[in-house]
Amino acid sequence: MRLSSVSFRYSRRGPWVLRDVELTLDPGSVIEVTGRNGAGKSTLLRLLAGIMPTSRGTIAGRPGVVGYAPDVFPVGQPFTVIGYLEHMSRIRGVSLASTEELAVRLNATHLLGQPLGDLSKGSAQKVGLIQSLMAPPDLLILDEPFAGLDQQTRAELPLIIDEIAASGGIVVVSDHQNQLQNFPGADHWLVEDGAVTSRSGERSQVSAPPDGAETRQAPPSPDGMETPRPSASPSQGDRQPPISQPFAPQSGEGARQVVIEVLVDADDADEIEQKLRADGYLTRRTS
Numbered sequence: 001m002r003l004s005s006v007s008f009r010y011s012r013r014g015p016w017v018l019r020d021v022e023l024t025l026d027p028g029s030v031i032e033v034t035g036r037n038g039a040g041k042s043t044l045l046r047l048l049a050g051i052m053p054t055s056r057g058t059i060a061g062r063p064g065v066v067g068y069a070p071d072v073f074p075v076g077q078p079f080t081v082i083g084y085l086e087h088m089s090r091i092r093g094v095s096l097a098s099t100e101e102l103a104v105r106l107n108a109t110h111l112l113g114q115p116l117g118d119l120s121k122g123s124a125q126k127v128g129l130i131q132s133l134m135a136p137p138d139l140l141i142l143d144e145p146f147a148g149l150d151q152q153t154r155a156e157l158p159l160i161i162d163e164i165a166a167s168g169g170i171v172v173v174s175d176h177q178n179q180l181q182n183f184p185g186a187d188h189w190l191v192e193d194g195a196v197t198s199r200s201g202e203r204s205q206v207s208a209p210p211d212g213a214e215t216r217q218a219p220p221s222p223d224g225m226e227t228p229r230p231s232a233s234p235s236q237g238d239r240q241p242p243i244s245q246p247f248a249p250q251s252g253e254g255a256r257q258v259v260i261e262v263l264v265d266a267d268d269a270d271e272i273e274q275k276l277r278a279d280g281y282l283t284r285r286t287s
């Protein structure tokens with residue numbers, strides 16, 4: 001699969017989010033995508049998945065079966081989990097039995113009877129993952145899949161990724177928690193200032209210089225990028241409801257917990273709080 005001179009902006013007069021990106025994805029590769037908030041990781045993943053067309057440039061050789069799990073699974077649908085998965089299994093032409101096996105693997109069987117709208121961030125994430133995996137994907141795209149996942153599923157997901165890559169699939173994972181940092185042979189893409197910097201791991205057949213040195217794509221032209229607008233993030237509309245339980249570290253068995261106070265700009269507060277909650281942290285706002 002090959003991206004040639006791919007540029008993207010959300011509106012005709014809007015700022016360029018990605019500029020002249022050149023990338024090659026080889027069968028069997030696992031790619032970890034990192035970058036700061038608003039850098040364009042989700043945008044790049046949506047382009048790869050074919051959910052949005054490029055503004056300029058081309059994406060060639062996208063494999064036939066694409067699995068995509070968004071960073072925020074859209075829970076505003078009138079289904080139970082099993083009702084949704086049955087529906088998706090029918091659409092994708094796969095047996096419900098294989099979908100149920102995935103539910104076991106991802107520790108999600110207890111969720112099957114629940115309405116989608118009642119799911120926590122991590123549980124909704126699991127449903128999105130099952131949906132993306134139910135038809136064995138040749139290209140699997142996971143946007144922040146580790147956010148809010150329990151420990152068992154966090155440990156299982158890299159095994160699933162490895163299996164897909166071992167059978168020749170391409171796996172692209174945006175991973176701001178760096179869960180795949182030590183994944184054997186993973187390639188790394190850094191999204192920054194509209195460009196994508198690629199560093200190849202040992203799985204990659206093509207884009208690495210022999211010494212593994214970094215290669216940087218063309219930077220945006222001086223009139224290109226504007227400062228990213230966090231408020232326009234697509235995940236914004238699906239904000240989790242406020243956490244209602246008392247704000248206090250949990251005592252007793254398990255990991256010791258501490259409170260960390262973080263001072264942020266008021267303009268950034270919504271986005272930062274949403275991000276922390278998505279990662280499973282309990283937050284409390286004071287002005």
Ligand SMILES: Nc1ncnc2c1ncn2[C@@H]1O[C@H](COP(=O)(O)OP(=O)(O)OP(=O)(O)O)[C@@H](O)[C@H]1O
Nearest residue numbers: 010037038039040041042043228229230232233234
């Ligand atoms: N639907 C949209 N309409 C307009 N602008 C958007 C839209 N979605 C994202 N953007 C903007 O595009 C830029 C890149 O956003 P994107 O969500 O791809 O970044 P990201 O690296 O995934 O960020 P995060 O880590 O916060 O999820 C940001 O400036 C964002 O505000």
